[in-house]
Every structure is written in structure tokens, then in C-alpha cells.
Amino acid sequence: MSLAKRVRFVSFKGMDSSLPPPYDRPPPVMPHDLPVRTRRGGWGWILTSLILAAVVVFLLLGRMMDSLLGLGGGGWESGEDLEEVVVEQHRSPNKIAVIEVSGVISSQAWDGSGRNMVRLIRDQLKMAQEDPDVRAVVLKVDSPGGEVMASDDIARSVRDFQEDGLDGGEGKPLVAVMGGVAASGGYYVSAPARWIVANEMTITGSIGVIMHSFNYRGLLDKVGLYPQVFKSGRLKDMLSGSKKMEDVDSEEKQIIQDMVNATYERFKSVVLEGRTKAWKDNSGDGRELISDWVKYADGRVITGAQAYEFGFVDEVGTTETAVDRAMQLAGISEANLVEYREPARLFSFLNLLGENRARGVTLDLGLDLPRLETGRLYFMSSTVLF
Numbered sequence: 001m002s003l004a005k006r007v008r009f010v011s012f013k014g015m016d017s018s019l020p021p022p023y024d025r026p027p028p029v030m031p032h033d034l035p036v037r038t039r040r041g042g043w044g045w046i047l048t049s050l051i052l053a054a055v056v057v058f059l060l061l062g063r064m065m066d067s068l069l070g071l072g073g074g075g076w077e078s079g080e081d082l083e084e085v086v087v088e089q090h091r092s093p094n095k096i097a098v099i100e101v102s103g104v105i106s107s108q109a110w111d112g113s114g115r116n117m118v119r120l121i122r123d124q125l126k127m128a129q130e131d132p133d134v135r136a137v138v139l140k141v142d143s144p145g146g147e148v149m150a151s152d153d154i155a156r157s158v159r160d161f162q163e164d165g166l167d168g169g170e171g172k173p174l175v176a177v178m179g180g181v182a183a184s185g186g187y188y189v190s191a192p193a194r195w196i197v198a199n200e201m202t203i204t205g206s207i208g209v210i211m212h213s214f215n216y217r218g219l220l221d222k223v224g225l226y227p228q229v230f231k232s233g234r235l236k237d238m239l240s241g242s243k244k245m246e247d248v249d250s251e252e253k254q255i256i257q258d259m260v261n262a263t264y265e266r267f268k269s270v271v272l273e274g275r276t277k278a279w280k281d282n283s284g285d286g287r288e289l290i291s292d293w294v295k296y297a298d299g300r301v302i303t304g305a306q307a308y309e310f311g312f313v314d315e316v317g318t319t320e321t322a323v324d325r326a327m328q329l330a331g332i333s334e335a336n337l338v339e340y341r342e343p344a345r346l347f348s349f350l351n352l353l354g355e356n357r358a359r360g361v362t363l364d365l366g367l368d369l370p371r372l373e374t375g376r377l378y379f380m381s382s383t384v385l386f
Contacts, residue, residue, distance in 0.1 A: 082124065082343075083340070094133060096335045100142070107147055107153075124340045127340050135327075138319070139158065140179060141178050145186050145206065146378060155189045162174050173195070176196045185379030188270060191270050192273075195329065196315070198316060200308075201304060208267070209260045238252050289310070
């Protein structure tokens with residue numbers, strides 16, 4: 001008996017032989033190359049595309065509207081786009097405007113809008129001047145200083161606001177209150193104020209000027225790089241970092257030092273004029289500069305308590321102290337506190353996105369150090385720089 005017959009006999013022993021055995025049926029054909037079906041399309045990617053397109057159109061339309069508003073009613077140039085925000089409500093018809101000078105004082109524009117710190121503070125002071133309900137201003141200063149020209153421009157705006165008002169309006173009292181740091185340029189912009197308040201632990205003073213530069217010629221020599229300089233005059237390459245130290249003659253050093261000294265004299269005159277006028281306008285109230293105050297204007301930093309002792313500030317206290325003093329100088333007993341803020345603009349948001357894309361990778365050292373430009377004069381505290 002063959003093997004197939006034996007298997008058939010064994011497999012169907014005891015079963016009905018009339019039933020067809022299963023192995024007589026042809027095996028099913030199993031395809032080996034079935035196409036793999038992938039789900040294409042769907043609503044997910046369509047919805048995502050529509051959302052992205054809507055965001056792009058929304059930003060572009062917002063940018064066009066921002067541009068039209070800026071060209072229409074004065075916009076960014078005149079400060080009319082600033083919004084008044086009540087930060088402390090006392091149900092009073094009177095207002096005290098709170099204006100901040102925070103961070104490094106600079107003339108560089110912010111967010112691509114064309115407005116810088118100098119212009120922003122002037123626009124805020126202008127709004128405070130033009131509002132008859134604003135009776136006084138509190139200038140909150142928390143700054144290590146910054147550019148000489150920017151600091152001087154802000155100080156002029158503070159002085160003009162109090163004397164005859166910006167653009168010929170009525171002057172109003174201004175009280176400066178110092179935060180954690182109000183040194184060098186931070187004190188410079190505070191000096192013309194009618195009244196100055198400092199916390200006893202405020203870091204202030206640092207009355208002086210600095211011009212910063214690096215000489216990297218030694219490094220160039222080590223790596224075999226030798227600069228070629230073509231200049232029209234002997235002193236055209238002053239402050240060049242590629243010059244050999246022995247090539248920096250005494251005349252060049254003297255010219256730079258004379259510039260620093262002249263700016264320093266301007267700093268001292270602003271302090272003297274501001275504090276003398278405040279003492280006079282306050283009828284002997286507050287603090288007068290001590291006779292040898294110049295001895296402490298040598299660039300050193302001092303505390304708020306020391307500044308009060310030397311006559312650089314009028315009172316030791318907090319922001320609440322400054323607000324109370326502002327109301328007293330304005331002759332009122334109650335006032336709402338308001339701030340002037342820039343509205344959230346799509347134009348600024350779009351620029352912010354562009355800046356984030358262009359920044360790349362940065363190294364965070366835990367310090368926000370100011371960027372000093374070679375050849376530019378600064379009212380800056382050295383304790384912040386180094």
C-alpha cells in the first residue's frame with residue numbers, strides 16, 4: 001500500500017467514507033505581493049494647512065493695519081498709540097502717572113517699531129502733561145546707566161516737563177524713586193527731579209564716565225595676523241584694537257581723556273543744578289548737597305542711605321513713599337495710579353518671530369551684560385560691567 005493510501009486510511013478510520021477528505025480540496029492561493037494600503041489624505045493635514053494659512057493672512061493684515069495706523073494719526077511718532085492703564089484705583093478724579101526707566105539706557109529702537117527708550121519716556125511725559133487730570137509723575141528708576149547721549153536726552157525731558165512743560169505746556173512735579181540699582185546714568189536721569197526717593201539698600205552713585213575698548217594686537221601676533229591700515233590722518237585709527245601698544249602715543253590718550261573729562265564735568269553740573277533747584281523749589285525741605293559732595297562723585301557706588309547722608313537724594317523710602325510725596329507736592333490727597341503702555345501690535349509680534357528665527361543658539365551664563373560699543377561714551381557703573 002502506498003504512503004498516500006496509508007495516510008488516508010489512518011486519517012479517516014471510523015469516519016464516513018462518503019465525505020470528501022479535506023486534503024482532496026486544492027489549497028487556497030495566498031498572494032505574496034499584496035499592495036500595502038496607506039491612508040492618504042484625511043482631514044488632519046488639511047486642517048493644519050488651513051490654520052497655518054489663516055495665521056499668515058492674519059499677521060500680514062495686522063501688519064498692514066499697524067502701518068496704516070502709524071501713517072494716519074501720528075501713530076508711533078507722536079505717542080498717540082500709547083494706552084493708559086489704571087494700575088491702582090482709588091476712585092479719584094486725580095491721577096499720578098508712573099513712568100519706568102528700566103534696564104540699560106539706550107537709544108536703540110525696540111522691536112523694529114522705531115521707538116526707543118528716549119522717545120518712549122518723552123511720549124509718556126507728553127501724555128502726562130496733556131492730561132489735566134494727571135497732577136504729578138513718579139519716575140521709577142532701576143538702571144545701571146547706559147549711553148551718555150540717551151541719558152542726557154531723558155534728563156532734559158525730565159527737566160523740561162517740570163519747568164515749563166514739554167512743548168510749552170504747564171509744568172508738573174516729578175518725583176524719582178530708585179529701585180535696586182540707580183547708578184551712573186540711572187542717577188543722571190534722576191538728578192533733575194523735584195524730589196528723589198531711594199531705598200536705603202539701593203545701589204546708586206557711580207557718578208562718572210567710561211569709554212571701553214580692547215586691544216587684541218598681541219593675540220593677532222601670536223596667530224600670525226598682521227593688519228594693514230590705510231588712513232588719511234595720523235590719528236584716524238584712534239582706539240583701534242589692532243594697534244601696538246607702543247604705537248598709541250600720549251597725544252591720542254590725552255584726546256580721549258579730555259573727552260571723558262568734559263563729559264564728567266557735564267555730569268557734575270547736572271547733579272549740582274538739579275539738586276540746588278530742588279532744594280530751592282522745596283523751600284528747604286528735603287536734603288541739600290553737602291559741601292564736599294564732589295569727593296563722593298569719583299565713580300564709587302554708594303547705598304541709598306549714604307546718598308541721603310550726602311544729599312544726593314531727599315528721602316529714604318519706597319514707591320509708596322514717592323507716591324505720597326508726589327500727591328503732597330501736587331496739593332492733592334488721593335489719586336489713581338496710571339501707566340502708559342504700548343498696545344500689543346501684530347507688527348511687533350511678527351518682528352519678534354523674525355528675531356527668534358535669526359538669533360540662533362545663545363549661551364546663558366546667568367548674566368544679562370550690556371553690550372558696549374567701542375568709541376562710545378557711557379554713564380555706566382563698573383560694578384555692572386565687570
